[in-house]
Structure formats: C-alpha cells, structure tokens
Amino acid sequence: MLKIAGSISGIALVLVYVIGSGIWVNTGDNWYRTLNAPNWQPPDFIFGVIWPYNFIVLGVAAVNVSQQLSAGWVITYLSIFAASIACALTWAYQFYRPHNLSAASVALTFVALLTIPMLFIAFRSSVGIGLLLVPYQLWVIAATSISWGYAKLN
Numbered sequence: 001m002l003k004i005a006g007s008i009s010g011i012a013l014v015l016v017y018v019i020g021s022g023i024w025v026n027t028g029d030n031w032y033r034t035l036n037a038p039n040w041q042p043p044d045f046i047f048g049v050i051w052p053y054n055f056i057v058l059g060v061a062a063v064n065v066s067q068q069l070s071a072g073w074v075i076t077y078l079s080i081f082a083a084s085i086a087c088a089l090t091w092a093y094q095f096y097r098p099h100n101l102s103a104a105s106v107a108l109t110f111v112a113l114l115t116i117p118m119l120f121i122a123f124r125s126s127v128g129i130g131l132l133l134v135p136y137q138l139w140v141i142a143a144t145s146i147s148w149g150y151a152k153l154n
Helices: 001-025 031-034 046-070 072-094 101-125 127-153
Strands: none
Touching: 001 072, 031 101, 046 072, 046 101, 046 127, 072 101, 072 127, 101 127
16 A cells, blocks of 8 residues: 555655646746856756656656655655755745745755755665666756856846
C-alpha cells in the first residue's frame, strides 16, 4: 500500500510544483524584461527544455523511490521533496509578485540544499534514477546563482 501511496503522493507533488509555478511565474510582463540580467543567464529556450525534463524526472524519481525503498526512506524523500517544492514556490512568488529578489534567492538556495539529500536517497533506490536527477541539481544550482545575480544587479 505504501508503494502506491508514495507513488501517487510523489506525482501529486510534481503537479503542485507545475501548477504553482505556472500561477506565479510571469516572464511576459514589462517588469521582468526591464531587469538587468546576469551575463551567465542562458537563453530563454533553455528554460523550455530543462523544466519539462525536470518535472518528468522528479515524478519518475518519486515513483522509483516509493517502489524500491523502505517506508522510512520514502517518507523522508517525499518530505524533503515537499519542502523543496515549498521553497521553489516561495522563490516564484517572491521573485515575480512582490519582486523581493533577495528573499527569492534565499528560498532558491534552500531548494539547492534540499536537493542534495534527495539525490542521495534517489541513488539508494537506483543509480540510474540518481543520475537522471543530477541535471535537476545542477539546474537548481545554476538558477540559484542567476537569482542572486538578479538580486545584486537590480
């Protein structure tokens, strides 16, 4: 029963992440376009490639962890994943709504830190799944750096 509940919970968390990001992230308004961007920000099309990959891999990892590991590991993974999503959505809200770039950057820093134990647990469930999550970790680190760059330049 835990395997099914964990899998469903993991996919539900990914959906919360996708929907929550969609609600708050707004790059089409004039405010975002007027910001001074860090020179290491990738071109816009990269975001359209990496995020679908990230969301799919996060769902696959949550299901794999739920299917392969014991209840303690599953609960730990899903709890850390939920906390990282809460921080990621805090970043989206703080960055795009009240435009509090420093608070947003702090939140994203927590996402980068929380992803480390997620990777550890994913590798326990499967080396392949752990390797699939490495680009997410690298992306979150890069995004954190970019966010701090925005906070510094604006």
